[in-house]
Amino acid sequence: xxxxxxxxxxxxxxxxxxxxxxxxxxxxxxxxxxxxxxxxxxxxxxxxxxxxxxxxxxxxxxxxxxxxxxxxxxxxxxxxxxxxxxxxxxxxxxxxxxxxxxxxxxxxxxxxxxxxxxxxxxxxxxxxxxxxxxxxxxxxxxxxxxxxxxxxxxxxxxxxxxxxxxxxxxxxxxxxxxxxxxxxxxxxxxxxxx
Amino acid sequence: xxxxxxxxxxxxxxxxxxxxxxxxxxxxxxxxxxxxxxxxxxxxxxxxxxxxxxxxxxxxxxxxxxxxxxxxxxxxxxxxxxxxxxxxxxxxxxxxxxxxxxxxxxxxxxxxxxxxxxxxxxxxxxxxxxxxxxxxxxxxxxxxxxxxxxxxxxxxxxxxxxxxxxxxxxxxxxxxxxxxxxxxxxxxxxxxxxxxxxxxxxxxxxxxxxxxxxxxxxxxxxxxxxxxxxxxxxxxxxxxxxxxxxxx
Numbered sequence: 001x002x003x004x005x006x007x008x009x010x011x012x013x014x015x016x017x018x019x020x021x022x023x024x025x026x027x028x029x030x031x032x033x034x035x036x037x038x039x040x041x042x043x044x045x046x047x048x049x050x051x052x053x054x055x056x057x058x059x060x061x062x063x064x065x066x067x068x069x070x071x072x073x074x075x076x077x078x079x080x081x082x083x084x085x086x087x088x089x090x091x092x093x094x095x096x097x098x099x100x101x102x103x104x105x106x107x108x109x110x111x112x113x114x115x116x117x118x119x120x121x122x123x124x125x126x127x128x129x130x131x132x133x134x135x136x137x138x139x140x141x142x143x144x145x146x147x148x149x150x151x152x153x154x155x156x157x158x159x160x161x162x163x164x165x166x167x168x169x170x171x172x173x174x175x176x177x178x179x180x181x182x183x184x185x186x187x188x189x190x191x192x193x194x
Numbered sequence: 195x196x197x198x199x200x201x202x203x204x205x206x207x208x209x210x211x212x213x214x215x216x217x218x219x220x221x222x223x224x225x226x227x228x229x230x231x232x233x234x235x236x237x238x239x240x241x242x243x244x245x246x247x248x249x250x251x252x253x254x255x256x257x258x259x260x261x262x263x264x265x266x267x268x269x270x271x272x273x274x275x276x277x278x279x280x281x282x283x284x285x286x287x288x289x290x291x292x293x294x295x296x297x298x299x300x301x302x303x304x305x306x307x308x309x310x311x312x313x314x315x316x317x318x319x320x321x322x323x324x325x326x327x328x329x330x331x332x333x334x335x336x337x338x339x340x341x342x343x344x345x346x347x348x349x350x351x352x353x354x355x356x357x358x359x360x361x362x363x364x365x366x367x368x369x370x371x372x373x374x375x376x377x378x379x380x381x382x383x384x385x386x387x388x389x390x391x392x393x394x395x396x397x398x399x400x401x402x403x404x405x406x407x408x409x410x411x412x413x414x415x416x417x418x419x420x421x422x423x424x425x426x427x428x429x430x431x432x433x434x435x436x437x438x439x440x441x442x
Binding site (some may be wrong): 025027029032036040041042043044045046048049058061062065066069070071072073074079080081083084087088090091092095132133135136137151154155156158159160161162164175176177178179180181182183184186187190192 | 202205206208209236237238239240244246247248253264268269272
């Protein structure tokens with residue numbers, strides 16, 4: 001019930017976000033404010049999850065939000081939602097940053113910490129975000145241990161799948177498969193694309 | 195084509211968990227495998243929910259920083275579906291680069307890739323623009339960078355981003371009234387002791403916006419904008435249409 005209600009809301013939100021993004025492509029600053037309103041939180045949040053460092057996360061969020069403004073005309077609704085487009089970009093940038101040479105040393109130090117960390121640790125005021133968080137948490141709990149660790153380390157930790165395999169002391173092929181079937185199970189649990 | 199080995203990389207791909215070489219190979223495969231593309235699209239939506247679940251309330255300074263940057267960031271035009279490489283597209287860009295190169299600011303790299311291939315003779319301008327772009331990026335990340343704005347009396351808005359430690363300011367003006375032939379907007383650096391010319395404001399192709407990067411601020415406190423003959427003036431000859439205070 002909750003799932004259906006929130007995915008209806010998500011669909012409405014999506015349509016609004018896409019029409020705003022279309023106006024952003026035409027240089028509409030007010031539409032950008034609306035896009036910012038919806039995306040700044042998750043963009044910053046995912047960068048923060050991956051980078052850990054609040055200052056670096058803010059830099060990446062800034063880059064990504066400017067990039068949304070700059071490349072709004074390249075968003076193609078046939079290839080996915082505006083939200084996925086933006087957050088794929090945010091996650092990709094954060095991962096690039098974390099893999100850059102200067103970030104490496106710090107990462108080593110926090111690998112162990114990440115293993116025991118829960119995925120969600122910050123207070124978020126927005127109700128939608130809290131609902132998303134609860135749904136995702138519930139669905140992550142429905143994965144097998146190896147699926148959950150693989151997805152969490154790769155997505156939130158920003159590790160390559162071969163690094164994940166090392167961290168979990170598990171064969172490469174297994175991690176590759178767990179990433180795929182773990183995400184597929186999350187997709188079904190979260191009711192994505194159905 | 196259904197190569198099960200490659201196909202199983204969809205999850206790792208969506209998590210940005212592939213090494214660069216593998217990623218390139220997978221993307222090549224993706225272009226020909228509609229089943230993979232559909233799966234990637236679905237898993238991306240799923241991953242986006244993982245991102246949403248991590249959302250945080252952004253600090254106000256993030257909005258201020260983003261607003262300051264988009265004010266000086268040129269948007270890229272949509273790709274034409276019929277002729278993505280049509281030669282006339284290069285023309286306005288070429289003029290624009292010469293006129294107001296750095297406005298492109300943050301997004302220069304992609305355009306450079308495009309222009310670098312198609313308009314080889316523009317390499318010099320591109321290099322210059324890239325240098326300005328680097329300067330802007332450095333300016334934006336300066337710890338003491340501060341933004342200021344002011345309205346233009348005759349229409350439009352000005353924005354300045356100042357770093358005293360870099361001794362630099364980026365100035366952008368948009369929504370300007372178009373001037374008759376023979377006239378131009380000129381910038382001034384105004385300090386209590388003197389008024390120095392900041393040069394004519396280079397305008398973009400639409401003639402209503404432009405931007406410059408100014409070095410050597412000295413004790414200048416205000417950016418002025420006047421309408422002058424298009425040959426420029428040594429000192430202002432008209433009442434400023436904009437006085438933009440620079441944060442100290």
